[in-house]
Amino acid sequence: MSAEKCLLCPKPKTNYGAPEKLITNGFISPTFPTPLLDLLPAKNGEEPTMQFLLEVVDILTNYVKKTFDRSTKVLDFHHPHQLLEGIEGFNLELSDQPESLEQILVDCRDTLKYGVRTGHPRFFNQLSSGLDIIGLAGEWLTSTANTNMFTYEIAPVFVLMEQLTLKKMREMIGWPNGEGDGLFSPGGAISNMYSVMIARYKYFPEVKTKGMSAAPRLVLFTSEHSHYSIKKAGAALGFGTDNVILLSTDERGRVIPADLEAKILDAKQKGYVPLFVNATAGSTVYGAFDPINEIADICEKYNLWLHVDGAWGGGLLMSRKHRHKLNGIERANSVTWNPHKMMGVPLQCSAILVREKGILAGCNSMCAGYLFQPDKQYDVTYDTGDKAIQCGRHVDIFKFWLMWKAKVSRVDRRVHTCWLKKTEKHLQANKNLHGFPQHTNVCFWYIPPSLRGMPDGDERREKLHRVAPKIKAMMMESGTTMVGYQPQGNKVNFFRMVVSNPSVTQSDIDFLIDEIERLAHDL
Template identity: 55%
Template structure:
């Protein structure tokens, strides 16, 4: 354990080792960020004590002022010092363990027996393979995992995932999957309420990239519904606008849908990565002067690199004035909608026509869990992608949010 980790562990132990009956009326209020400074006054004393003397003092009621962190008393009279020591040891072990035992691809292939043989394998060998998979995989729940824009998986989502995998449902009709269909509808309804819409429609997709592509297709369908049957023939040159800091999926979607990457106009951003509304207005005018037809603006709530939130209210004003579809890629930042403190970052999102939101990024649902939500129910997914009679063409991922919702973890 390095010196810094030792200091952190000692600080936690210091906090947990207070005795005495807490009088919350006289509590000092501390945040998690400054609480580690509490060890400085006594650290030299604690390091030089004999373990027996230390244990005896820890069991003696202390008259120090009790500590509150986010309203929770950390040093109450029922503090178990031994349990606290064990907790510190376990925390330090967890933090100091590797996120992943990284191996180059060539070496990892040699370490793992991945050959697909015609004969079966014994259960013992399969179990060894399972251990190797865990050992060499990235631990996305590890507190030092910062590689991607998601935060692992909580126990409730894991339980929901086990449930869905065990039942192996297929959400085609109510007949074959009655419970999960209703679960999905309930979760989508809650997400629509979080956006601020009175009503809407939604569907779960295998990732935010697909959600953005579906939104682009919906926007094109609204203005040119014949595209479903006649294809691209006869369509004018369509232009979409998005932030220079947008996700790469916007160009990819334009390519897949036949719109073309050259018809994606990138709008300049300010020093903090936010789309500049005046630049958007200018680019729309430029496109029309070129004889093209603007049809879609994609704002971003939580950009990949800077985490910027575009000014949705100002962008919505421009879209309404020019009659353009407003899509908000809130794949990463959408979960701020469930925060009383941070939802103001998405102020104006209720004016959007569609929203992409990935609960697997900040709500700790399992990957993939990505929703596309639409305000106007008349522009139905089913009119574009499927049979209007089958009103149950949904996906499975909503179940991953069921248990957290029921336990009140998502409000």
């Protein structure tokens, strides 16, 4: 039975498609014949492999060009059922029949065609955007190296790069000599989860072995505007979301320190034990920076763990002009910082940084001798796997290291200092836009013709709440630009435009505003 044939046995010649058909769109030479033979590790597989990979690269580099081309759309929207039915032969279903290599290339093209160009200068939808060429090269190399961060043994260079980069990041935070610990994790939510775990381990180490019953009722504090991952961590780690106390914010979305202190006292009075405070440096919607120094004072007073969630705003530590927004971060016990956001590193790239050395290992290590052998010939303190809650860990460091090497002094430029003023001016000049810009997040309502002059009240609020979703739906269909919207607290749906892509120019922002006006003229 051929399907059961073993690899070690002589291999039957495999044919990926009709031999007379040639792939003719090679960028090396359109006339270079590519027989559709087996790829490596097949015998004589080198040439077809190189040809195939170069065909793929041709597709990818064309996509890269188009990403930066403002005359292309950001997306070609289709509903799920349309894509599932198959559009122009693009069949997402998995069948039991292997496809030809030629069809695989068509699949690659179609996948990109029906996707969203997150690197397009008119994509304002997410905190992560842009397509950094050096970062992209780094990610291509990472996937070619295809290794794993858990030991020095199989990732010597990447493990050292991670160590050196984390040290630099800790220096930027301001911890003495960059001392401390850290890891790259699969994203900000996991990094934040680490911070809660470590805080618990610091104050109640016996929870590791005995479980939460070994601790009193522990309480976590975070802004009502903070990322939901703190609540998720509370649920996952066994605290319960009821024990994640949300802090009130001022009109710009910043935690009110007095509210923190009042809620700490309230919790203590109820017999609960305050453990952990998260200060957000760059909130998801408003881009708000909590006053870290004032929060740190309170944490010191009550002996609480201070975590700074700088997933979004951490990049400002690289900016001499803007880093003051994170003043006090050096007093934090732990910091989340996602280079895949403000710093434009390709996804995923998130770091959890910890001031106290050794606590990450103390919290997470299980000393699994079958995975991490202590009797190796090299210094096994470089084996980081046991510090993580993961075992295998993707190499997220290389692209970041490479970008740092290439342009650290240019990272500053990612922080758009004048577009904010210009957009504020735009908002002021346009009486139909009402906004509250902050950081590189600009939040605003578009007031459509039918609501202009309508007195404020429930009816107007309900109508205004439906405006952004309607505009967004039309925007997706037209595919010319993308911006997010959401409600927040008592505010009805509003747009959040965010810039983290250095390709964005003032004219792109103008385009977005014009496009909103164009789409909404009948609302």
